[in-house]
Amino acid sequence: MAQGPDSELVEAAAKGDGDSFTELCRRYYPAMVAIAHSMLGDRHLAEDVAQQAFASAAVKLPQLRQKAQFAGWLAAICRNEARDILRNRKPVSSIERCQATDESKENVVCESVRAALNKLSTSEREVVFLRFYDGMSYDQISAVLGISEQAINGRLRRAKKKLAEYLRRDGYNEVRL
């Protein structure tokens, strides 16, 4: 059992089928990395956190009563893992800074966008990251966040409006949403 709908894979994984569990990991890895990235601001650290979340899920899977809510349950574990990392980390900007040291126009723009992303609420930043990670569909985001596609659309629009507003304040007058 390494294909099929999530519910069947979760059922099989809960009974000890390793292949089903790794298939679920494969499916939800981008979403978990996106969630951790939105909280930690570090892509590499986000990947570590996502993997740690899968390890915790492997142990706790029998405790999951509603198998259909696997994605939301996994996302909650991932957020907890990311919070643990944040607790043990010095308070720094949550979005990673540009690696390049030169002050090119591109880097300045990137910095401004990251700064604007940092000003968003956690839930708004989370939905932006989920949407922009390889263009995840509203359906996939809905499964992970446990909210309707309409709610996702609304949250995403609000987040983008805020981003545009922050960028305008930063001197990017051309952004009007």
Next chain:
Amino acid sequence: MNEQKDEKWLDELISRSIDTSEPRFDAEQWKQKYPGEFQALVEREARRPQAARFDVLSIVMRSRIAQVAAAAVFIIAVGLFIAHLDHRGQQRGQPEQLAKSPAEMVTSASLRTAYNRGGMKALEEQCDRAARMLGQGLLSMKDVVEESNG
């Protein structure tokens, strides 16, 4: 710049600013990194037969119809058990009635059994039955005791 163009520009800006390339999950590397957790997961496969036995109970507890059926079976089983005990009790109470002779009916053991079963009333009844079998009238307790002590 209209709103649509602005949104597209913002989307491109976000995509450029954060590394959003799709991450790839390497299952083998993950298993090597977390061998204990993966082992804990697959070891459940070996424990499945035992778990299946408890699944019957969980199925019964999950379905209302199954709960009612289980309760009915339990009540019937208890009823049958009580009926069986009652039947055995009646069988135990019968040796006096099945006694072959009046002499056997008035032995101290037989009278004690009758007394244990129904007190003085049962004792009297047994004596009356013994007397009737002998073709005599009703006996008093004094006669019975004297008779049984020889």
